[in-house]
Amino acid sequence: MIEEKFHTIDGGVCAAKGFKASGVYCGIKKWGAPDWEESLTSGAKNDIAMIFADNVCNAVGVYTSNKVKGAPVTVTKNNLERSGGKARAVIVNSGNANTCNPDGIEKAVKMCELTAKALNIPTEQVIIGSTGVIGQIFPIEPIENAIPELTEKLSYTGNAEAATAIMTTDTVKKEYAVKFVIDGRECHLGGMAKGSGMICPNMATTLNFITTDCAVSAECLQKALSDVVKVTYNCLSVDGDQSTNDTCVIMSSGLAGNNEISAENENFGVFRDALYQVMANLTRMLAKDGEGATKLLTCEVSAAPDIDTAITIAKSVINSPLVKCAMFGADANWGRVLCAMGYANAEFDVDKADVSFASKAGKILMCKGGSGVGFSEEEAKKILSEDEIEILIDLNMGNVSAAAWGCDLTYDYVKINGDYRS
């Protein structure tokens, strides 16, 4: 589904020239407990990560639109404003979202200061992220304790340690990178992401850090990021942009040696396509690893009159709990798809819409022109029993397509979220 016109490579956030990363365990969740110190040598999963660029990078971000914003979101926005869109480092933790805390901003600023001091850079060149429980006092002590080790461990192959550190209920780390050529120079672009509770990303924190050595102006970086976020990240279930801490940041070191992309020309198109490939793949990974998920769901809306109509309908279907439950049960209950289309805030002609289900086991038409058609339950069951399902909607109205990604709703989602804090 995602065009492979770029070469996929390893390396995540270290794939691009000039970026080191590290990750360690500092015991954020254990802080204050009698066994905190003991936990430091227990081999627990990393909970804090650092990214450090060899030179000052152009850096831009997109953030949550939630009125309740995590302190790290406010501080990152403020830092990039003060630095004029320049950054050299990222510091990010899991285990505590540092949100809805009376001293949250103060602690987030302190975390940036500690990082800046260790790396000998200005505080405003630090990007910060936090994910975890909301409303629990954020302990700065374990962070302070960890920064020397994090700094020491920084390496050009530290991407996996960093990607592991930002996982919460994620079951796999998410990294993706590509290489491509601009001005005859080989460029690299890679990222890491985390997302828990992807079944409802509007309430779960998603963090996304992307690095590139392709030289791109801050303005073009922002344009490319905004364009791509709209059709990838923000098409993950409902509204990836609505959690309290959602952050997607991209840093460009420029070390590939191409002429800086500073206009929306052909090179900009290549760069944006590379960014799309990385972010679309990360989005698929986030969807597939949704809390309790057993299936990746993709809803593709084609022949729409415009992109917003396609996206709105695709998201509405992907976010329907009843559709998600039906997919979990491999039940070809296509009426729920039509229902979710119908309450989407978009204009379309129900009597023209076709709906099919597809997977690697085949493709089956369920509904033609808004009415059901006969189908083989057995064949449908076979198709829906795969672990990657496509819900294909043809609006028969125009020539625009878009996709949204999500997962099924399962017993394990309820289990995980019935007692997340413990």
Next chain:
Amino acid sequence: MIEEKFHTIDGGVCAAKGFKASGVYCGIKKWGAPDWEESLTSGAKNDIAMIFADNVCNAVGVYTSNKVKGAPVTVTKNNLERSGGKARAVIVNSGNANTCNPDGIEKAVKMCELTAKALNIPTEQVIIGSTGVIGQIFPIEPIENAIPELTEKLSYTGNAEAATAIMTTDTVKKEYAVKFVIDGRECHLGGMAKGSGMICPNMATTLNFITTDCAVSAECLQKALSDVVKVTYNCLSVDGDQSTNDTCVIMSSGLAGNNEISAENENFGVFRDALYQVMANLTRMLAKDGEGATKLLTCEVSAAPDIDTAITIAKSVINSPLVKCAMFGADANWGRVLCAMGYANAEFDVDKADVSFASKAGKILMCKGGSGVGFSEEEAKKILSEDEIEILIDLNMGNVSAAAWGCDLTYDYVKINGDYRS
């Protein structure tokens, strides 16, 4: 929570003078199966109901706003338009929604004609409803077969038989009625409702039929119904108005003998309050019997600047899967409440908001002015272990309050919806 200024009585849709009802089993889901005929004598749950008024009633409705509309919705609207807001009968089935069928309208019209003929009334005075699976051909034969028996069984005490007939995955029938006095005359108002999958009512069919003997003009009936639906039915989880078949109809026989209420005077206020009490209680019953639910959740937003702000925030919280899961697990994860408030499409000041949890076991403050306060986990657990939970939000901004109702999200919800059709 609901003011008891009216006297609660038995009788459901037969509580008001001049209304008979009946319900029987006709085997809609079994039609075409070899054991259909056998099933008729098997004592299966009723699946078709009739209400018949002694005289022509003023009748108005509110309907789904989903672009995909069930044929019964289209036909009911059309009938009431043709009759000038007059009706004498309701015919309603469970087991098949008659939605997204190529011959749906034709079958719905036929169902009205059969009813009208049996009752010797004009077809346009018949209100029709259907609930069940979407997109399966609607069998008119078992309906035609059942209408003589339905007609014969009509009685002034048939309300429970009718209320049972409209249940799908409902575990209890929902009826409520009150009596009140207007112009020195005793008036009665009662209703029956059905709702499955109430955890996401925007995708589940909810049907609501209300009868009264209080004389009210069609215009005032519509005004009262619209006012009350906004703060009851439409505050049930997200958007009760968005399923394909949602219908809420009220019929007034006028047999109480009061002067017809035809202006928004004091008597109108009393009538609207009576309607509120019936519909708010039915709403609570629908929420509490949500698919797989173990708890009724009520979110009350107080000190809001206006009613829309209060409703929008309350609905956002009630509809949050993460809040619902936390309530299932009796986990005092109030950060999820604040997060759901934050992505609601409403303006408020996060730094002024207080959040508490309450039940009959007590009340506990979780968050003051947007930040967490210390609380006893043990006490919170005790409060949240009850089966009726209140989430209390004080915006500290104005003097308007509103509530939304919902239920927890449980393993059984997933189980029921993972294989609904079978």
